[in-house]
Amino acid sequence: MSPERILDAAAALFAERGVNAVGMGEVARAAGCSRATLYRYFPDRHALHVAFVHREARRIGALVPRDDLASAVLAAVREVRARPELLAWFSAADAGTTAALAQSSEVVEALGLTMVGDEPAARWLVRVIVSLLIVPGRDEAEERELVERFVVPGLVSR
Template identity: 45%
Template sequence: MSWLADAKTELAAERILDAAGELFVRQGVDKPGMDELARAAGCSRATLYRYFENRQALIYAFAHREARLITKQVAGATAYEADPGKRAVDAVVACLAAVRERPHLQAWYAGDSNVLRDVLQESPIIRGSAQSYLTSEDEPSDPDLADWILRIILSFLTNPGEDEEAERRLLERFLSATSRS
């Protein structure tokens, strides 16, 4: 396959994921089936299945694409913080802000959908992103801490504090102390 074909494949997958994002905003993440997703993307169902073997694969691809964008944003916000506790707090605050500023992600945590919880629990890519916020190259990784951070993020998304300062205060009080022990 030539490099041009690879670029077209990537562009087609991105177009499908963009259409899925728009559909998720209108209907929620749980609602649209593969037929609706194909129609929204302007392709056949067979074409959709060529790029995503099933609905779950499409949902994970969408979540992973968003996670990569958010991880870059969070990395920029935490790059110069040497203290692990402060870096973890800054990372969670930056992650919450990045998710909240993307209206197409609101369907993932609003209402009673469990899709975001399931993706956070099962995705090694998202878990790895969370882990990268918590440790530097010379620090050992702690998968339990990454799991806890993802639970905190989900908790604040589904049940926000009164404002960012209140959330930061809670994070500083409990997360900074925990990440040092």
């Protein structure tokens, strides 16, 4: 049993039921392992959540374009919206958990620092992305306008 297999099983459950509705016993069953094995890798639900979010932030960070900040932000948002196991983190029931985890150093490093060079700016950029996912614009054109008008100038002039 690998931690990746456990995280994959958790992802399927998050997409189906929501993040906070999924218990450790359910994850163990879905992964085909014992609770003891699950707890060996992830001592509690918070640790499982952190590992999942960090893994997915690294994956998204590797996919975003590096040459255009607005496109990078919008690509990250699109990638999350295209994946039910990630979109589940931004429902009303789970947004608080997401907001708390979004500011961990690993998330900022994996996602924010791939787009901008310094940590305070990266932290703010991750907040912007989380905000767009929790409270989306009317459409992609409006979101692009907001990012280009307010986010990019604030970060490029640094």
